[in-house]
Amino acid sequence: xxxxxxxxxxxxxxxxxxxxxxxxxxxxxxxxxxxxxxxxxxxxxxxxxxxxxxxxxxxxxxxxxxxxxxxxxxxxxxxxxxxxxxxxxxxxxxxxxxxxxxxxxxxxxxxxxxxxxxxxxxxxxxxxxxxxxxxxxxxxxxxxxxxxxxxxxxxxxxxxxxxxxxxxxxxxxxxxxxxxxxxxxxxxxxxxxxxxxxxxxxxxxxxxxxxxxxxxxxxxxxxxxxxxxxxxxxxxxxxxxxxxxxxxxxxxxxxxxxxxxxxxxxxxxxxxxxxxxxxxxxxxxxxxxxxxxxxxxxxxxxxxxxxxxxxxx
Amino acid sequence: xxxxxxxxxxxxxxxxxxxxxxxxxxxxxxxxxxxxxxxxxxxxxxxxxxxxxxxxxxxxxxxxxxxxxxxxxxxxxxxxxxxxxxxxxxxxxxxxxxxxxxxxxxxxxxxxxxxxxxxxxxxxxxxxxxxxxxxxxxxxxxxxxxxxxxxxxxxxxxxxxxxxxxxxxxxxxxxxxxxxxxxxxxxxxxxxxxxxxxxxxxxxxxxxxxxxxxxxxxxxxxxxxxxxxxxxxxxxxxxxxxxxxxxxxxxxxxxxxxxxxxxxxxxxxxxxxxxxxxxxxxxxxxxxxxxxxxxxxxxxxxxxxxxxxxxxxxxxxxxxxxxxxxxxxxxxxxxxxxxxxxxxxxxx
Numbered sequence: 001x002x003x004x005x006x007x008x009x010x011x012x013x014x015x016x017x018x019x020x021x022x023x024x025x026x027x028x029x030x031x032x033x034x035x036x037x038x039x040x041x042x043x044x045x046x047x048x049x050x051x052x053x054x055x056x057x058x059x060x061x062x063x064x065x066x067x068x069x070x071x072x073x074x075x076x077x078x079x080x081x082x083x084x085x086x087x088x089x090x091x092x093x094x095x096x097x098x099x100x101x102x103x104x105x106x107x108x109x110x111x112x113x114x115x116x117x118x119x120x121x122x123x124x125x126x127x128x129x130x131x132x133x134x135x136x137x138x139x140x141x142x143x144x145x146x147x148x149x150x151x152x153x154x155x156x157x158x159x160x161x162x163x164x165x166x167x168x169x170x171x172x173x174x175x176x177x178x179x180x181x182x183x184x185x186x187x188x189x190x191x192x193x194x195x196x197x198x199x200x201x202x203x204x205x206x207x208x209x210x211x212x213x214x215x216x217x218x219x220x221x222x223x224x225x226x227x228x229x230x231x232x233x234x235x236x237x238x239x240x241x242x243x244x245x246x247x248x249x250x251x252x253x254x255x256x257x258x259x260x261x262x263x264x265x266x267x268x269x270x271x272x273x274x275x276x277x278x279x280x281x282x283x284x285x286x287x288x289x290x291x292x293x294x295x296x297x298x299x300x301x302x303x304x305x306x307x308x309x310x311x312x313x
Numbered sequence: 314x315x316x317x318x319x320x321x322x323x324x325x326x327x328x329x330x331x332x333x334x335x336x337x338x339x340x341x342x343x344x345x346x347x348x349x350x351x352x353x354x355x356x357x358x359x360x361x362x363x364x365x366x367x368x369x370x371x372x373x374x375x376x377x378x379x380x381x382x383x384x385x386x387x388x389x390x391x392x393x394x395x396x397x398x399x400x401x402x403x404x405x406x407x408x409x410x411x412x413x414x415x416x417x418x419x420x421x422x423x424x425x426x427x428x429x430x431x432x433x434x435x436x437x438x439x440x441x442x443x444x445x446x447x448x449x450x451x452x453x454x455x456x457x458x459x460x461x462x463x464x465x466x467x468x469x470x471x472x473x474x475x476x477x478x479x480x481x482x483x484x485x486x487x488x489x490x491x492x493x494x495x496x497x498x499x500x501x502x503x504x505x506x507x508x509x510x511x512x513x514x515x516x517x518x519x520x521x522x523x524x525x526x527x528x529x530x531x532x533x534x535x536x537x538x539x540x541x542x543x544x545x546x547x548x549x550x551x552x553x554x555x556x557x558x559x560x561x562x563x564x565x566x567x568x569x570x571x572x573x574x575x576x577x578x579x580x581x582x583x584x585x586x587x588x589x590x591x592x593x594x595x596x597x598x599x600x601x602x603x604x605x606x607x608x609x610x611x612x613x614x615x616x617x618x619x620x621x622x623x624x625x626x627x628x629x630x631x632x633x634x635x636x637x638x639x640x641x642x643x644x645x646x647x648x649x650x651x652x653x654x655x656x657x658x659x660x661x
Contacts, residue, residue: 209434210429210431210434210435211434211435211436211437211438213389213429213435214429214435214436214437214497215437216389216418216421217387217389217421217422217426217427217429218421218422218426218448218449218452218500219418219419219420219421219422219423219452219453220418220422220448220452221418221452222418224452229437232437232439232440233437233438233439306439307438307439308438308439308441308484308486309438309484309486
């Protein structure tokens with residue numbers, strides 16, 4: 001087990017290098033001059049431009065620039081922005097916001113998705129099943145922009161004005177975990193749909209398994225057959241999906257963060273691309289890749305806990 | 314080895330007059346499946362009876378309805394799509410089909426138990442074998458975890474799994490095929506059932522292991538005097554252990570006979586075909602006999618006798634008239650219009 005973790009962490013290094021190089025090259029290839037972007041429409045002093053280009057190694061070949069960047073990363077230095085701030089101070093607090101948001105979305109997704117999926121599987125072919133499937137279709141079809149504003153209006157504003165219940169803040173992070181309820185729900189939307197369908201399929205497949213028939217033949221009560229014998233087996237693919245989805249949720253939070261005015265990494269990424277703050281863009285992607293790798297490693301380890309046939313040596 | 318102080322029988326003792334009533338009596342059972350392509354009539358009027366301590370071998374090829382009949386007895390058919398439009402399954406005189414689902418689940422596992430063909434898929438991969446055996450005692454008898462695990466070890470010993478104590482916390486995939494089937498058996502006999510249904514218990518195993526498993530089943534049966542229904546398509550397996558044989562074809566019983574009679578001579582062309590297709594040492598080098606044609610399509614059964622398209626002795630009325638189950642003697646019957654001719658070898 002320990003050796004497996006070490007091996008996986010070592011494998012993460014080429015993945016990290018590969019992905020960061022890719023994003024580095026993409027940012028490098030972006031049109032426009034980042035130094036000019038600092039000055040807007042005004043002319044830039046040639047001496048200042050030369051100093052800046054020198055300082056940020058902008059005249060070196062791509063691979064050399066990347067070398068400087070990697071060197072920094074391994075010493076924990078994400079570099080400086082063109083505006084003279086260390087990238088790490090820009091990150092401050094923002095990853096926490098996005099992580100909170102993504103985790104809230106993940107929790108909502110797990111509860112609602114698995115719950116609906118279980119109901120659908122157990123009521124296969126009946127009205128509840130059909131309704132849930134139709135609902136998932138709706139979830140995938142409605143874009144975040146629409147669902148975000150509609151939920152803000154319904155749960156955040158109209159619920160408060162009509163009943164006085166003020167439980168769902170519509171913006172900001174001042175209300176602690178409650179601040180993340182609405183944005184989490186909006187962010188989880190599509191994922192809920194996928195997880196519901198995955199749960200339904202997985203449980204339906206497990207219910208057809210021979211060992212479920214054995215459990216019934218053993219005279220086990222229906223609840224035990226479902227809750228112990230079937231569920232444990234059908235959870236395995238769901239955990240995989242949930243783990244991989246954490247990364248997707250974190251990187252997909254741009255629009256949600258904007259709608260709900262959350263000062264997270266998604267908005268920062270968007271702004272930085274806009275302002276050609278290359279070091280920030282690459283930095284954010286680097287951290288996201290790290291989170292993604294960590295989430296997948298945890299999933300793989302959990303896999304062995306759920307399924308004893310899997311052993312890591 | 315029944316412990317009389319432990320009363321596993323939930324049915325009242327006076328239900329059905331035990332003694333005259335057999336342990337299990339399947340009477341004119343019909344099972345059909347509603348599918349998109351139409352109604353599949355898997356079992357069409359099967360009747361058989363079994364006494365305590367007796368072994369009945371149900372023989373037939375895939376799709377003959379032998380497993381479906383067993384699942385109907387067990388009450389583990391998926392209903393729907395399965396339906397039981399007609400018939401009775403009397404266990405100790407009580408028709409199981411009239412019981413509620415909760416009453417049936419009390420009988421399942423405790424009074425009627427079942428062993429399945431492929432123990433690897435029939436055992437739950439994510440729980441230890443000890444957990445799966447102990448579950449019988451925990452759920453049905455309310456035993457503590459510790460006591461139930463001790464019972465599990467005891468049972469694993471009884472089915473002769475080496476080093477049972479060390480292996481009780483192993484998972485099914487860590488055992489060999491034969492050992493896994495022993496665990497299935499241990500689980501099924503955990504609560505001393507009166508009736509054990511073994512659905513092709515040795516099909517997935519090596520020939521040498523097959524013999525050991527059959528021996529174990531026969532021994533356990535002798536010890537506990539339970540009734541045993543052995544479902545198989547392998548005539549070789551049943552010869553030593555069965556008392557009587559029911560041969561099924563196309564969802565019907567085509568021949569019923571004590572095991573020795575059937576090996577002496579068959580009273581139905583299908584049984585005869587099965588017997589002739591057993592490899593024999595004295596026929597070495599010659600081509601093995603095979604019954605021509607394919608099993609009947611249950612969606613579109615042949616008219617008359619279901620076996621007529623494949624029957625070497627077919628006559629005109631076989632195509633039109635469904636043969637009833639003719640009684641040959643008190644213990645023997647055949648669903649062939651020409652059973653006399655088949656029996657004395659003058660048919661065809």
